[in-house]
Amino acid sequence: MTTRQIADRRVRDRTVFIVSDGTGITAENFAHAVLTQFEGVRLVQERLPFIDDIQKAREAVVKINDAFRRDGYRPVVFSTMVNAEINAILHEACAMHLDLFQQFVEPLEIEFGVKSTHTVGRTHTGASSQAYQDRIEAINFSLAHDDGQTHKDLEQADVILIGVSRSGKTPTSLYLAMQYGIKSANYPLIPEDFERAALPGPIKQYRDKLFGLSIAPERLAEIRNERRPNSNYASLENCRYEVAEAERLMRKEGIKSCNSTAKSIEEIATTIITDFGLSTRAY
């Protein structure tokens, strides 16, 4: 191997381990956010979840050290380990350790003047808690109230998304339920509503809960063409008509809205939560 190849490998083939005594999802999301800021660095990522005893920690160390030997460069380890003893074993691995809890928990202990509980698996709300049950109920609610399927219990909705077909209502609705336990219904705006120039009857009384999603007609036509190619439904002309009418209706009724075209589900959900001032808790 020439020096040049070694230099190339340096920025191309690094192994990143996500190690956690829980699922590792918090560490994985965090690592993703940090690592996307490094373009041109080719990384192979491996998640080692449920490392919750000494034996499993030893096995993790072996895996990390194997990667070190294989790559020729020390792996990067993002970890969220609550138990100090198990964590100490993990730190024996030859790696760059980015210990998410150690970096933040200790300074917070000093700041709050209390010790942390150091309890494994507390990062997500336990499956038996009321909060968790509420979350599952919200997911079921969002599913049952997808695309205006039912008007039953609509008064229980925290938010009702409206918009033309394929404007992003369903994924946003499910995300609000999954991530935050928010009961989100969604209701389509269809040509009949535009002819009447009025909100659909069943949702009129819930005006305070309505949030509109709009979308660029060009993008909408693309999305609809994947489903029903060359239909009137998917034609740019019809998409332009529907979007213009939906926007007109939302303006007239004074309904909050946002344009979903260039926004991810997370960005749309965050906009809705901020606009409504909804209180949230992460799970």
Next chain:
Amino acid sequence: MTTRQIADRRVRDRTVFIVSDGTGITAENFAHAVLTQFEGVRLVQERLPFIDDIQKAREAVVKINDAFRRDGYRPVVFSTMVNAEINAILHEACAMHLDLFQQFVEPLEIEFGVKSTHTVGRTHTGASSQAYQDRIEAINFSLAHDDGQTHKDLEQADVILIGVSRSGKTPTSLYLAMQYGIKSANYPLIPEDFERAALPGPIKQYRDKLFGLSIAPERLAEIRNERRPNSNYASLENCRYEVAEAERLMRKEGIKSCNSTAKSIEEIATTIITDFGLSTRAY
């Protein structure tokens, strides 16, 4: 206010700000994981998303300083700010700053030998990328293939969850799609399958993709009773029968499975990904 009241407030009323130039969801999840380790500390949490220019950063500083004056103790700020200039303004706030990126990006720049891109809003995959489209498609796939609704395109599934009614298939399926873009179908096991002692016909050919969810009969009876109180469907006796038969069938057919009773959606999803060795990417 007496000294004692002040002492009480010290560990009870702290304001936590989540500040980001994006949605702040990564920081929020991370803060949640860290803060759940502090029992008895009462925290009021406020998320300030989309702080992506100097003016907004200045407004955030005012809010944080207001909380300082109100609480009598400096707020805790979890932040993920990519732009250094905007971040510098945020750091003028009187607070305990837990700067997630600063702590990790700089050491990684040294480790990788490259500079980070410092691009705002890169923590989530942009709404127009192929990866993002794949994710939306996976969500639509999981919805269309919920509860055995259709057998169409089942060969495209990455995984097919099976189990008795209300064993947790639907939320897990949606989570796999939402979080990882995994195409997950789910298919119920019903009394007719147990009488035949065989897998449902349409999914037999996809044995390698099947993953079973089991559940404690007592918990299943609780869940079913919320839906259909005092029915045979929800009776403990029937739940015991269905669970025992489903487990027998999965064992006989050599299908991987896990017990969902005490597991969160994230834990079940992580178990499935690990068992199948599915490659994942966070969004």
